[in-house]
Amino acid sequence: MLRFVRRMALISCSMALLLACVGALFVAALLQRGTAAAQPAPTRIVYGLTLLPSGFDPHINASSELGIPLRSVYDTLVYRDPNTKDFVPGLAERWEISPDGLTYTFYLKQGVRFHDGEVFDAFAVAKNLDRITAPETRSQKALFLLGPFERYIVPDANTIQLVLRAPFTPLLDGLAQVYLGMASPKALAEYDRDRYQLHQVGTGPYQMVDYIPGDYMLLRRNPAYTWGPSFYQKDNPAPVEEIEFRFFTDPATRAPALESGAAQIMGEIPALDAIAIARRPDLRLVTQAIPGLPLQFLLNTTQPPLDRGEVRRALLAATDRQGIVDAVFQQFSPVAYGPLSASSPFYEPRVRDFYPYNRDQAKKVLADLNYTDTDSDGVLDLNGQPLRLTMIVPSWGNAPAVAQKIQSQWREIGVELTLKQVPNLAGLLTATKEEYHLVAFNDFGVDPSLLNRFYLSDAPNNLSRVVNTNLDQWLRRATETLDPAERAALYTQIQALIMDQGLVLPIRDYVNLNGYSTIVDGLAFDAYGWFPLLPNLRYVGSGRLGN
């Protein structure tokens, strides 16, 4: 017995010793890193990200979040001007598009070097295209931005031609996005598919110094950078030397982090916190419109009673959008009126004339369709069938709060709305395989060809289940023509048709509420709305920095 106790004690002690050793090693490692990090770093700030992206490789992964730091690590062949949204030179100083729209020729800037010293040229672009299109890369976004890309031709070191199988007008828009950023071929060769994201090398105004997944990413200013697009400030007197990105995934943690100085810039601040931030003298608020599709509910046109256009239109008129926006988003969001947000190119302002809030009108339309509350339960009936609808509501983006408002507004005209909440995108897509009447789903981007993924009759995300040959034809033509005037005319028709048919209930245009400390100035965003122009940030100092 005694022997057993001794043995137990021995085992316990040795395990405890082992644990203590591991702990000590861990602490030692921490302290070592702590002293390394304690070296005085000139002008360093913390930038709060709001999502923990599953991956940070722009060629592979698809999240918007990755672009917030990486937009400044990479350059793209072309850029979009943040204000006009026109294409401006990036790594290509000029480009030509063949009249048939099948060949894009890019003349590259010379003297551009990657952060690792490698020269940027047409062969580097070719290596990037090879990587993005390789099946083993399993690209989640970049590959699809290239559309019907067939092959490239390198006539000389400073020229590259992209050849398409079919005309694809949104190609330049794709090439302006960080997902098609140009990475150093040397770094791509040195690290395999999975490890490159930890050692990314571009030509941009900031270089990646360190990236610990889930913890932080550190960028340092690239002093050699002179080849930036026109809207990058060339002679910034006080650029921020180092920017550390951290992940504030819980919305409730974002405002406290700004207020306590744990972060100096923070995106996606909840609306109520934004009001408090705007009032503080040491913090500022930037509301940034995000082009693309608004927060919207697509109406399933194949599911009775929404197969009747009159019912859909009555529901749109019965929705007090301003009331919803005021209650859920405070004063920060513009009300959305059409399938594109007002900050998108080719936005048609006349969509505002559709469906002004008019509850009595909605009631009258439903009454004219013989909807009456025959059993006095507060819900309208037609042929004994109550007017009950199901709405698929994602758990993110304030959709649940918006859905509840719609539910109570529609109850007043005798429509019963059941909310079906889904936890993630996979759940949402599965829910749309069953019966539903409305579903919240949207996307961001500058080029209105986004609409193709939602309204083409064979689009995977055609959740309003619309089949309209005019719409199909116009949407397809708008992504083939190079004539901006023709595109504008087509998108005007498209937006009018979508609203006239009542395919979508738009609620609000997305805005990103960014808070920042007054120790920095000049926070502005690119054409896509999500990505900050980091080289234009100025370090003013004398604020509350860290604890």
Next chain:
Amino acid sequence: MSGWVARRIVTAGLTVWVAVSLAFIVLRLLPGDAISAQLALSGATEGQIAERRAALGLDEPPLTQYLTMIGGLLQGDLGWSLVTGRPVSQMIAEQVWPTVGLAAAALMVAVLVGIGLALGAVFGGPFVRPVAALITLILMASPIYWTGTLAIYLFSVALGWLPSAGSITDVRAWVLPVAVLGLSVAGGLSRVIGSELTHLRGADFVCTAYAKGLPRRVVAVRHVLRAGLGGAVTLITLQAGYLLGGAVVTETLFVRRGLGGVLLGAVNTQDYPVIQGLVVFNAIVYSVVTTFGDLVGAAIDPRLREPQA
């Protein structure tokens, strides 16, 4: 002894197998799949999505997928993430130490505070006793999310003493998360240890100790506490599982890296291999820790030892 060890290893293996099989079944019962969600906003056609699923073996029958997974596990291969494409073992290894560090530090706080509160509630004076009982009650009733938010507002925003978020290399950034997580466990521990102590207070050996003329402090710590701790050790090791779960919330709240972020991301993107990998990891940790707890418990309290063959 060797028989005992063998039995423990078999039990641990069974635990891991049951846990991972349950995870496999439950994950397949959940609607949706990672790939169609991943490519939903990419502009990919249905055909391209199907191609991608096939490339990752997701179009195989569930039994084949299950056998592939078990085969991999037996070779120590946790598989590859569907979303990042990186080895699951690497993703876990990258994030494991911050979480283990947080859980271990919190456990220490929990044990110290829990025992202190239990002693106070049972052997304290007329003033200490109700206060200790009240604190125990409050700690038990407060969810981490609430205490954590409160702590951030008080110590980071209002007083500015401690950072609400920071690098794990910054010692000050450990204080709030460790305290919040540790205290949330301390309440439960205090309650259980306290009831054990109350139970023992009237035991014969305690009367004997008092009769010898030992002061109350000595009786409480050296006799009653030691006798009561044997059972408490088992409970403490059971908290390891809770701590790993609680660490997810704490990590999110205090913006720390760790397994919490990996788990949340994997759940949101239905990244089966990563979730399965984490289940296997947790099951192994649980088995190891409870075994260790049994050993320690037996060393402290002879009554917990198995009869020798």
